[in-house]
Amino acid sequence: MEKLLNEEIINQVKDFLNEMENPVNALIFKGKNEESELTEQLIKEIAEINDKITVESFESGSEEASKYSLDSSLYPALVMLADGKDMGVKFYGVPSGHEFSTLLTDFVSLSKNGKTDFSEDTVSKISSVDKKTRIRVFVTPTCPYCPKAVISGHQAAMINSNISGEMVEANEFGELSMKHGVSSVPHTVIEVLENDTWVTKNEFVGTYPENNFVDELLKALN
Numbered sequence: 001m002e003k004l005l006n007e008e009i010i011n012q013v014k015d016f017l018n019e020m021e022n023p024v025n026a027l028i029f030k031g032k033n034e035e036s037e038l039t040e041q042l043i044k045e046i047a048e049i050n051d052k053i054t055v056e057s058f059e060s061g062s063e064e065a066s067k068y069s070l071d072s073s074l075y076p077a078l079v080m081l082a083d084g085k086d087m088g089v090k091f092y093g094v095p096s097g098h099e100f101s102t103l104l105t106d107f108v109s110l111s112k113n114g115k116t117d118f119s120e121d122t123v124s125k126i127s128s129v130d131k132k133t134r135i136r137v138f139v140t141p142t143c144p145y146c147p148k149a150v151i152s153g154h155q156a157a158m159i160n161s162n163i164s165g166e167m168v169e170a171n172e173f174g175e176l177s178m179k180h181g182v183s184s185v186p187h188t189v190i191e192v193l194e195n196d197t198w199v200t201k202n203e204f205v206g207t208y209p210e211n212n213f214v215d216e217l218l219k220a221l222n
Contacts, residue, residue: 003045004038004041004042004045005042005045005046010049013046013049013050013104014049014050016104016108017046017049017050017052017053017104017107017108018050019108019111020050020052020053020107020108020111021052021111021112022052022082022083022111022112022113023052023053023054023083023084023111024052024053024054024080024081024082024083024107024110024111025053025054025055025056025080025081025083025084026043026046026047026053026054026055026056026078026079026080026081027055027056027057027058027064027068027078027079027080027081028040028043028055028056028057028058028076028077028078029057029058029059029060029062029064029065029070029075029076029077029078029079030057030058030059030060030075030076031060031075031076032060033075033076035075035076035093035094035169035172036075036076038076038094038096039076039078039091039093039094039095040055040057040076042094042095042096043055043078046103046104046107050107052111053107060072060075065077068086068090069164070090071092073173073176074092074093074168074173074176075092076092076093076094077090077091077092078090078091078092078095080106080107080110081110082110082111082113082114082158083113087110087114087157087158087161088154088157088158088161088163088164088165089106089110089154089157089158089165090164090165090166090167091103091166091167092166092167092168092169092172092173093167093168093169093172093173094141094169094172095167096141097140097141097142097143098139098141098142098143098144098146098147099139099141099146099147099150099167099169101147102146102147102150102151102154102167105147105151106151106154109154109155109158110158114155114158114159115158116155116158116159117155118155118159118210119210122210122211122214123159125214125218126156126159126160126163126214126217127159127160129160129162129163129217129218129221130162131162131192131193131221132162132164132192132193133162133163133164133190133191133192133193133217133220133221134163134164134166134189134190134191134192134193134198135152135153135156135157135163135164135165135166135188135189135190135217136153136166136168136188136189136190136191137149137150137152137153137165137166137167137168137186137187137188137189138168138169138170138177138180138182138185138186138187138188138189139167139168139169139170139185139186140169140170140171140185141169143185143186145185145186145206145207146185146186146207148207149186149188149206149207149208150165150167150186152208152210152213153165153166153167153188154167156217170182170185170187180200180203184205184206185205186205186206186207187203187204187205188203188204188205188208188216189202189203190202190203190216190217190220191220192220192221201220201221202216202217202219202220204216
């Protein structure tokens with residue numbers, strides 16, 4: 001299969017990932033679709049650039065998938081671990097286009113044991129979340145504003161084990177996008193687990209500044 005990353009991009013990725021400190025494990029869960037093969041190829045090509053990245057692939061419905069509380073209707077799925085530790089960082093769909101930068105940012109953050117860009121006050125507020133919470137950010141590859149929204153969700157997950165931060169590629173999962181009325185991206189959906197069912201508590205469109213993002217997160221929990 002033809003390489004996805006050319007020499008110029010490989011050199012840029014190499015420079016960016018030089019900041020990595022500790023191992024990061026990329027777990028790919030594949031369905032029977034082209035997007036799953038693309039995701040696997042992309043992550044493996046990145047892993048060839050930096051030896052701190054390891055890759056494992058699993059088929060949909062595997063025992064490993066249930067271990068990470070994956071949505072069984074959304075494949076491909078990518079789970080990223082900080083040296084074997086699950087920090088709630090997930091991608092549903094191919095992390096391509098502008099989301100490629102999100103992927104690389106996560107590799108660096110997770111290699112630093114989930115180091116975030118949030119202020120101490122924001123970290124304190126996110127740490128107070130005591131309910132199982134899912135932050136889903138619907139994106140498209142061509143959206144330049146989406147990475148910041150996804151990274152906010154992912155970094156919230158890195159801070160608090162009660163939170164799962166998930167990128168969802170809106171075009172790949174049309175039925176789910178329709179359910180939430182996604183017409184513009186980024187579209188963030190915040191859900192709370194109640195009686196083993198995920199219940200939508202808040203939704204907003206656009207990339208919010210740090211303080212507003214936290215306000216929307218806490219509003220969903222009150």
